[in-house]
């Protein structure tokens with residue numbers, strides 16, 4: 213007689229970046245694949261609590277111990293509960309976490325999450341802390357080819373990890389390690405598999421996707437990011453290709469030219485500039501000037517006149533004066549950014565910028581952030597206004613909650629658009645004429 217397996221319940225809490233969100237979906241994948249675990253949304257009812265941490269922009273340590281404190285209470289009631297801490301903070305703090313929180317059972321890093329089933333298994337046979345935070349491995353991807361589609365018709369696909377750029381404010385090169393690229397054969401077979409599952413849009417993921425490179429030792433051929441884009445464009449049914457995040461410094465002519473020959477590349481590019489002041493860019497060690505950035509965008513606009521550009525900005529970087537900030541505002545107008553993520557600078561321990569003198573008050577920084585965000589919101593609205601009356605290619609994602617005859621999808625520049633249509637259209641592309649816009653939420657369209 214078959215013995216019924218009682219699956220252990222896993223609760224995963226994720227902090228921060230897109231990379232981490234994706235890592236958590238890999239954790240889910242790896243654990244559920246073993247058939248011993250199920251995912252729960254209720255931490256109080258779970259057997260294993262996993263915290264996937266991120267320290268890019270916030271002081272993560274205190275937040276970590278607060279969170280662990282809450283989970284400790286669950287473990288007090290049930291000593292069988294296992295607590296695992298992963299992600300960047302785990303790599304950086306390692307054993308220090310255990311010193312302050314002795315009840316933690318497992319510490320794993322972003323590169324060792326594929327070992328979790330084994331680490332969890334071990335944790336039931338020892339009272340010692342299990343720690344594995346080795347870096348520079350991409351094994352996790354190959355042990356969990358991503359056949360889980362993030363959003364039915366769109367899927368993230370990691371192509372590289374880590375970063376060698378060492379921008380002076382950033383913790384990533386320390387927490388995620390050096391740049392490592394996945395073998396293109398693995399990436400392509402993953403995307404092919406995803407396409408058979410209905411995926412129509414892929415988002416290539418990496419800290420610096422355009423630093424992607426592999427080497428074919430047998431045929432002695434270098435293979436870089438634009439080569440990968442061309443290969444993906446030949447996969448049937450993958451009609452949209454996006455990527456995050458690319459770096460202006462390595463955005464070569466070959467990538468610009470790809471926009472001419474690869475229609476699947478969206479008319480939308482997220483290319484973080486961080487500041488509009490060359491002095492600040494130098495202090496940030498970004499490796500380009502605003503003139504070079506502008507030149508790059510102009511070349512892209514020559515090929516794709518309607519391309520919309522989004523960016524990341526840091527305000528209040530040490531040494532940023534009122535004039536520097538004004539330059540950022542002027543640059544925002546000049547490039548006519550469509551959207552942005554913007555942050556107040558937060559010193560990260562161990563980074564070069566953390567040693568720089570910083571005289572700007574937090575009130576002033578908040579004021580600058582709000583001015584910047586207001587400006588981008590206005591520009592974003594102008595972009596939306598210009599879409600009125602145009603025909604947009606839309607990937608239909610589903611039907612509206614309130615009215616099943618109303619469908620919704622996403623335009624190339626990431627706007628949600630509602631329209632009336634048959635449910636067969638879900639998962640396909642339609643051409644929609646934009647007939648109504650809304651200040652900051654969605655658009656309305658009709659089939660063209």
Ligand code: SAH
Nearest residue numbers: 268381382419457484524525555556557558
């Ligand atoms: N690899 C990407 C993203 C890195 S982190 C890149 O090349 O830009 C994502 C964003 O977080 C950064 O672009 C930056 O705007 C912001 N960020 C990183 N470190 C920060 C810090 N110490 N303080 C504030 N914002 C930060």
Ligand code: F3S
Nearest residue numbers: 375377378379382384
């Ligand atoms: Fe960070 Fe700069 Fe790399 S922002 S991820 S060090 S490109």
